[in-house]
Structures are given as structure tokens and as C-alpha cells.
Amino acid sequence: MAADDALIAAAAQARERAYAPYSGFRMGAAVRTDAGEVLTGALVENVSLGLAMCAERAALFASVAAGARPERLVLVAPRTDGRITMPCGACLQVALELGGPDLEVTAATPEGDEESATLRDLLPRGPRKG
Numbered sequence: 001m002a003a004d005d006a007l008i009a010a011a012a013q014a015r016e017r018a019y020a021p022y023s024g025f026r027m028g029a030a031v032r033t034d035a036g037e038v039l040t041g042a043l044v045e046n047v048s049l050g051l052a053m054c055a056e057r058a059a060l061f062a063s064v065a066a067g068a069r070p071e072r073l074v075l076v077a078p079r080t081d082g083r084i085t086m087p088c089g090a091c092l093q094v095a096l097e098l099g100g101p102d103l104e105v106t107a108a109t110p111e112g113d114e115e116s117a118t119l120r121d122l123l124p125r126g127p128r129k130g
């Protein structure tokens with residue numbers, strides 16, 4: 001199932017707001033919650049580099065703050081070594097915890113290319129409850 005355009009557009013808009021003065025690798029994310037709400041997150045870096053937070057986790061955490069759970073996750077980022085950039089392992093683990101193995105993840109480029117996969121495929125043996 002392709003991610004809908006509104007969710008990708010929300011992630012792309014969040015990407016424009018990313019704070020990435022060190023890497024210049026701007027990333028934005030959006031989740032659609034089980035309540036139908038679209039929430040976004042942006043990469044935030046820090047001069048103390050270990051404090052950076054991925055856009056995806058920011059969006060996933062926002063779903064908890066909204067009293068909901070993510071049903072869909074979209075990331076918009078530049079390619080990495082020519083490949084569409086998928087969420088990192090830490091973000092996949094958080095998505096698995098909150099959305100379960102059927103949550104579908106779409107990664108898109110600013111140019112509009114995209115790939116989708118479920119967490120079951122992306123993190124098949126990630127630890128989870130239930």
C-alpha cells in the first residue's frame with residue numbers, strides 16, 4: 001500500500017524544519033495515528049553530537065503524547081550511498097514497540113521516490129511484548 005500524499009507532504013514539510021547544522025542531512029517524519037491524526041517530527045542535532053534525535057522517533061513519541069499509537073510511519077530524507085534511506089535500527093525498535101509488526105513504514109526521497117515495508121520485514125526478530 002502506498003503512503004498517502006498528505007502523509008508524505010507532512011514529513012517533507014517537517015524535513016524543511018530539521019535542525020541539522022552539523023550533518024546537513026535533513027530528515028523529516030510523519031505518523032498517522034490510530035485516531036487518524038497526522039503528527040510530525042524533525043531531526044534535531046546538537047553540538048554535543050550524541051544528543052541528536054531522529055525525526056522518526058520524534059514523531060513516534062508525539063503519538064504517545066497525543067494519547068494514540070502510530071499506524072503508519074513516513075520518513076523523507078536524502079538517499080544514503082545511492083539507496084533510499086530507511087529508518088535506523090533504534091527508530092525501527094521504537095516503532096515496533098508502539099505500532100507492532102504490521103506497522104508499515106514508507107521511506108521517501110525529496111525527489112519523490114519511495115519504498116515501503118512492514119516492521120515485520122524490516123526488523124523481523126526485534127524484541128517485543130505480546
Ligand SMILES: [Zn+2]
Pocket residue numbers: 054055056057087088089090091092
Ligand atoms: Zn533513527
